[in-house]
Amino acid sequence: MTNWRTWRQQLQYNGQRRLLVLAGTQEWAIEQAHHLMPHSGSCQLWLGEQAPATHSKALATNKFKNALGQEYDSLIFNAFSGLHPDALGATAGTLKAGGVMLLLCPPLAQWPDYADPDLTRYVAQAEQALALDSRFLRRFIRELQHNKQVIIWHQGQPFPALPALLQPLNSPQGCSQQAWQPVRDTKGCLNRQQRHALANILHCARTRTHMVLTADRGRGKSSLLGLAAQRLLQSGLTVLLSASNQDAPAQAFKHCASPLRFMAPDALLSEQPTADILLIDEAAAIPVPMLVTLAQRYCCIFASTEHGYEGTGLGFQLKFQPKLNELSPHWRKVHLHTPARWSPQDSLEPLIFNLLALNAEPQSPRGLTKSGLKTQWISRATLLDNDALLQQLFGLLTLAHYQTRPSDLRHLLDAPNLLLAVTFQGNLPIAVALLCAEGPLSAALSQGVWRGQRRPRGHLLPQSLAFHGGLATATQYSYYRIMRIVVHPHSQQQGLGSQLLAWLQQHLPQKTHCDFIGTSFGASPSLLTFWQNNGFKALRLGQSRDGVSGLHAIMMLWPCSASAQQILFDWQGQFSANLQAYRQGIWPRALTPIYQQLSLAPATYSAQQDRLIAHDFAFFHRDLLCDQPALLRFIKRQPWPNKLTINQQNILTALLTPGANPSQVATHYGLSGYKTAISQSRNIMQHFFKAPSEP
Template sequence: MPLTAYLQPLLAQAAARRVRLPVLLQGGEQPLLQACEELISSLTPQKLYWLGDEAPANATPLTAGANYRLLGSECDMLVINAFNGFNADLVAASAGCLRAGGLWLLLAPEDEKWCSQPNPAHASLLPYPIDPKQHQGQFIRFWLARLAECQILKLTLLNNQLSVAQPLSLPEYIAPVEVAMPYASTEQQQAVTAILKVVSGHRKRPLVLVADRGRGKSAALGLAAALLAKQGKTRLAITAASPNAAATAINHYQSQLADTTGLRFMPVDTLLEQKPELDLLLIDEAAALPTAVLKQLADNYSRIVFATTEHGYEGTGRGFQLRFQRYLDQTQKGWKRLELKQPVRYQLNDPLEQLIFNSFLLRQPLTEMQYQPDQQLQLRFFRQPDWHTASAKLTAVFHLLSLAHYQTQVKDLAALLDNPSLSVAALYQHDQLLACALLSDEGKLEPELTKQVYQGKRRVQGHLLAQSLAFHLAQPQLASQRVVRIMRIAVTPHLQRLGLGSRLLHGISESISQQNTTGLLGTSFGVSPTLLSFWQKAGFIPVRLSHFADNASSEPSVMMLKPLDSNHELLVKQLQQRAGSELYQCLSEYPANLSFTVICKLILPPTSPLTTADIEQLQLFAVGKRPYELIAGLLLNWFNLNYQQLEPLPASVIAARLWQKQSWQTISQRFQLPGKAACISLIQQQIDTNNL
């Protein structure tokens, strides 16, 4: 039977039941492409999305990096040509675009052939010098094994004969509840009502809007904002990890109003720096923002809505629920949580949605691990080949990474299976995974290449730490050595602050030291006082602070090293001293809102003893008998000697003026002080209380 004749009645059934039809068609490339062309010609979809090569003229080709641009868009047919590559991230992202009754068609070789061929679509996941056109990873084999447990129609086309390798049973139809325009579901209408109540109700009662992808939560933000604007509430802003993530909400706002500028996107750093007066702040994909940033926004704004995906291709996991919502419990007990469960483009039991969730490990388990401090822990290491026979271990590791880290995405799962330079250190108790760390084996670059990296002439993939040593720290010889970078560390959320992370780091250090193959362990992350203290307690030493805030964390990144042998101890100490001195000399070149607590842990200011005359001048300033301008130099020397013993607010004000070279106006706004006189008075009080 021809492919078209076989699928048409199934598509009619899928449309009647408001679901999508997932189909895997395997065989030779050209026969499959020809059959697909005939199918498209027969079905004539209004909107056709195509992933991979050989896209027809009437298709919209989807390319890597299109993930956020897909949010809110729709299609009637989605074809994935996997013969020359299978981009797991893009496959997971694009599935949400397909409407009910639509066809999801994956064209691929037969299983064994597909597993044995390279996957160039994952080239960005592979480190230098691996050739993606030759490398055979493990992801496709793993994914096919997961697919066998999913609801999917698996067909084979060989010698013009179509055969069914795996049948599919579509779920029964569930009639949706009728709802008035412009709403797509009753749940979405309820969400809009709840958003409006945030503005009209009591202050400091934020709303947390939770939903899987495709439930209409972003649209609800825009529709609610439009209603508020019609009511005269025009001070509205929306923020997210990127402008693209807020596009759906803004588009729905603009669909309701002629005024297309009322709901404005504001980056997180702008909100925190300028603190504009707002009637309502909307945050879309909130879990993609660091918890520290969410806390600051919650503290600064009394009427706020957090919308987030608890699991999805964005990789947010349930970490938002377990980390940030705990903070709301403590600080804003009147907060409300509303969950949208009903998809707006298809019914709840849609087989394609279940396939995406299950095959890409986006379903989070609900079981909680138990930890007994008096029981022994086991440290195990896993490398790429190990996952083939330890799929359950891989599932647990990826779930924990997704749960504990806001940046974990589908491509991280693919990297674990395809990148041989990645490994996982996992901490177990009674076969329960309590903590894990993702490690990247870097360095061992050729001397000529390290020279080119140092000179800024070349960059290679997958060696972030090694290249930073060569380029930023001017240590190209270190990039020729093996260095191990801890990319991420995750502890089961309800077991955090029990020392498990520290024990894991200690075990990693000991294990790598025993290998005698490297003398350096390193990491890089968006700096915060808590994280910095954690890594310093584990023996890691800060050697570089970036000059710009990271897009994901909204904080500058700090690079830290742990010497594993005596040969590297002196060098790392020298790098720390150089970084601390550079920070002091050029602090004004770093982000203006850098935490003073962080600065204190990194900076190394020069000092010289105060003379009796110096002390007398400062005492006169403290009682108002000397102007600030006359003793600014003496004050700098005094501050360099005493900054670690001062109270946080006055110390931050002095650092902002003398170290960061900020104007009195900027300082007043930053610390919410009336003006220059109030700033100087604060400094005078601090000197007076230190009994000079």
Template sequence: MNEAVAALVAEARATNERRALVVHGARERCYAAARRALEAAGIEGTETTCVTTGDIGPAEHLPPRASGDLLGRTREAVVVDSHDETRPNALGRAVGAVDGGGLLVVLAPPLDAWPDRRDDFDDRLAVPPFDRDGVTGRFRRRLVRTLREHRGVAIYDADAETWEDDGLTDPAPRLAAGAPALPDPEDRAFPRAAYEACLTGDQLDAVCALERLRDPGAAVVVEADRGRGKSAAAGLAAGALAAEGRDVLVTAPRYRNAAEVFDRAAALLRDLDALDSRPDDTHPVRATEGGRVRYATPPAAVTEAADAVVVDEAAAVPVRVLERLADGGTPVAFATTVHGYEGAGRGFDVRFRDRLAEGDRTVTEASLAEPIRYAAGDPVEVWAFRALLLDASPPVPELVADATPDTVRYEAFGPDALVADPHLLRGAFGLLVAAHYRTEPDDLARLLDAPNITVRALTHDGRVVAVALLAWEGGLPESVREAMYDGETVRGNMLPDVLTAQLRDREAGAPRGLRVVRIAVHDAVRSRGLGSALLDAVAAEFGPDGEPAPWRDGETPDPLTARHEATGEPFDYLGVGFGATPRLLRFWRRAGYRTVHLSTTRNDASGEHSALMVRPFTDAGEALLARNGAWFRRQIPALLSDALRDCDPGVVVGALRATEGEFALDLDDREWRAVAAAAYGSGYFGSAPRPFRRLVARGVADGVVDGGTAQLLVARALQARPFAALADEFGYVSERACVKGFVAALDPLVEAYGGEAAREEAARYR
């Protein structure tokens, strides 16, 4: 074994590529083989990370659930142990951490038996009411096939002590890359050494773009796949700024994720003979002129003062934090990964990029395509992109540009059809990735193996233009419902879990629901009604009409569909949970969904309050909506003046408009006189807020007021925000003008709902 591993690593180092070594067999034999392989490769334990729950030897060990610690780091070797569980996210993060010339080691059970074994990750896919027996091994079967088909992947049988493939590629000699051309001296804002340290033209362009960090109000976005040198470019810019005496704040999910930024900043200051080498734990890098490069966690960075801010691994930072970092005038740079769905997935692209562009900042963008940490065409990267669909993308726009609701076909895609047709799989999964902030490699395994998941799509000339990922929820036995009521989390049952455990609806887990986990429409054909058409088709299939979707030739229904059809009954309701925005709330309301909950905390990934909505089909579904809709209407006024006080008023308006049933309007004559006096005369809102809250909630929900008027009423009457703050938020010239706007907005409400007492009071001032 030693000679073969030595040859594999020697080839990797000679080409500045990476190689993968798959060791399969019994656990302890694989561990022993891995130790021999690392020794033969000459890789020290200090340069190795083992992603495992076992003990492989002298090296850093991380459990699979903590694989996010690898983000932004570089290691000579990463060992991924798949004996206890095959977690796709951990595998993807491991690949991204291996340096050029390094080794990815995958330890697995015997390859031929691996797909049919059940492991701890499968337990996560066994969502009630389905059990572990319903989980399949399609993802692992596909993974094994890609390992055997791709170049640069060596496969060793630890039980038989034989090689299936030595992984050698015998590559042609590579031409040495030339140094990038430096910018003209008069165009340089940073020291010459910062540009000379760049290894590619892309990295040089990124450093030039980062010069904008010297300008107040600037924002710079640097994006790339892993290994392209974006963190190093950010570090060179940070070091150059520190050399000028500036205070640079660096943030990332963890300090170690941003280690490359600090290393490159220190190296540049050292080259400039400007590094203050005195130890200081608070400020990892200090310049002799007083500048510094220091770290803060993302929440702390929001309140820290600095001359410039660098956000590394921005895709893994909550969107709400990104928004707050983008507020104000401090120049800020965001370095983010394009593929890989690290951390929060594509929250940066899907939820944040547009907001950044719409703000007051001047945004400069740089993209790095040429690899630095390893050579272009690296076989491990090519394998990982295919195996985990890290570069999956929707069909090219030209092929679907003519799609309309009249030209598309509603189809069911079973996992066998997706595995059998790589183009179909890439198109469907790529659409989910492009449209959603939280799609990651684990979701690929869920799509292929989870028994509670089914896929429906609209296709145009056979190409996917809209796709919905649907999950079975509810239909739970009484014992499980009781456990949920007592606080036990039941995986994969979002609506029943929240309604039962948090909102104390003991029977919420009894009705059968179908939750829309994801829905995505191709960018080229948005705003044509395709999303609504897909939801209508889903409702027609799983509701009372029972119009089944066609399957691909020769394919049988997946476990969810088969189980549903065996009942002979419709689902009780369709449900959805999402990071609430005014646009999304309008979309789901028009699709027939009604609000049952608005979370009091923000989602870490989207930065938004989550809304839960229901579209009922049966009496049981109607009862679920009636109980929880009534609870929502009773509780929301108090929540808006407390935990939801900072919620976007537009979101509140959307949630109220989507309610089923009426808000109680139990005002007595005295309260009506107080409201009318405020609307038409000398009355004061602050002296009796209760009737105003009741009236505003009812009027907004009924649509009597809408748009900015409704949002102002919500912000003041329901959220109790001060007029001084609202004047600026809503564009009034003064606090007094804002008060007048609020008072004027009460007029249509009094006209719509006011009784005799209100009319008499109003007549006094007219």
């Protein structure tokens, strides 16, 4: 370790960063981290538990977003608290040139069997994680060991030899090597790309043209917003800055000498202040419908990453930018490639991209010949052994969904009960379906879910169909939910998606017992047509919009077993009856085209089922808005209990009107708020029954 200080100085001189792995017991790793990192005069970030008091900032791993927009000299990632891929990818971009990321972890040979707390996010019950052997960690360790720039210190062994650093770039004149220095020009920019981007921001602001600025972390997006804000404010324009939280645009404030007003997105929408220009940092962290509304009201400069660290990076690219094109066809987009926070020769960023498959892209097919297509099951063990195939499939899956994030790679490799079906053209994957097993639930858990007392992780279809859809027997069946299905863009509109679904409908019942194949997605006319044309039946339609896509969620099923086919018809009838009730009340206008496109069974319902829903709403925690149709049908068949006053009858009738807003009802009847209205409705409904045990 005698060369450590000199090596760190050279690392700073070269403008590069490195990863040092401390593999051993947690106590040993923390002790070494304490000795290796300077304790004064530097800004450090500690992610995970056991942070010493000397560190300037410490965060729980799942709070990593609070570090975005900041810069740190050192980063300590305590993987004993869980190797959270999103946290690793995002915070690595906050590390400045000359910085070292310390990764504290168990001995590498034992790490895949370690009870990693992060694994609990991928299982229905926490105890399931204890038995998992992590393929994600096996791949992660393999890539670490193959990278010569990674320093690995094993407990019980001498401090490893420090790798030779990559030489800094030559000076522009081709003379002797110079230190990497982030030197700003007269405009405050660090490189030619930043100057180009700043000029575009100023031009778009002055011509009132929307602009999107994208880049990976460390390219200076936030700094450019601050530089632009300073120039615009000096020219007399009114400028507002917004982001998902006030800490995110810290660099923008740092690079704007004039007072710059910050407003949260929800405050902008409610207060609607006047402004010439709205700068939005980390735009991908803001729901797409909110971004669209802001773009309708203001001239906006959007800055964001697109790798999804904020959680919706691809949503920003795949969902928002097409809407912006409809709203303002002449908007501009600028992308920054050159890093500003470190040298282009930095080795940490390409390492992180490789570890998390952030650059995974599917290879494009050259021409489709259906005679050469084959579909087969692919195991996760195969993906671990064939990294090229893993990268191509993960790239395909990324194209399929707007909320893909680094954690999805770990989910793909580690989550139990997943199936992967792939269509190949020769050796090239061109279509893929990812399915997860759900249900059946135990009797005790089913009752807890039905009554709103339990909400176990996973099992989306049986839980939602039972609790939200009012289908009491839904938890008794087994499902394979199609989480993602995607066809390569160059092979779309040729029936490959339907062909893959038909293969699943034929082969899934042969591979495993399954009552239903299911799906849940944002209901757009094109997607609804696709699923209905392949025999899937709608069972639930959400009344609220998804925060990212702006679409209403819909759940659909295809029966695999005879018993499933029989019960499906009854479920469809109840779904149709509920939809009819909702349409008689307050009906979201966006749902009308979807309703008109749905293939619905005749409306039927069971009085006994309605009574069960009414009873368990009254005495337990079922949801009023979901149960409104059943509750309304129930009270219409019953005489009003003698103890109920006319005011109570009116309150209950108002609350049970499908689509009614409990907050508005509460205001009208002088109740204190939403919760009081719900509580009142339960108390009133209890008068229809003798006791909780006597429905």
